[in-house]
Amino acid sequence: MEIMTERLILRPFRLEDAKDAFEYLEHPESKCFLEMKLGTILEAREEMKKRQKETEYYFAITLTENGKVIGEIEAYPEPSEPHDARETSPHDTFSPCWMLNRKYQNKGYAYEAAHAFWT
Secondary structure, three states: OOEEOOOEEEEOOOHHHHHHHHHHHOOOOOHHHHHHOOOOHHHHHHHHHHHOOOOOOEEEEEEOOOOOEEEEEEEEEEOOOOOOOOOOOOOOEEEEEEEEOHHHOOOOHHHHHHHHHHO
16 A cells, blocks of 8 residues: 655555665664664665555655655554453554654654655
8 A cells, every 4th residue: 555645655564675774774763663773784775675565554755756765653552451451342543643854854754754644
């Protein structure tokens, strides 16, 4: 599945995205993303293999003009009641999360991606 906006394409990750993803995962901007920190391009390639399996709620944020991956956006369904661990609980709430390459921050890309992701 792909989601298109005027400037962006949200799509599943591909193996060839490793170099672009490594640019922002080598030095994550936020502490909440430190577990995603990658040390080498080889680790980035392995991460892309894992991410290729995540096609429903996890997307690469790419520029329409050249296909460069500038970040990622994800959200997974969870129970609306945070302490309700029953298997039968409705998973009707999403917690969004996104990360952008610092070179592409403050240009409205995160808002554009999030808005497209939810509509």
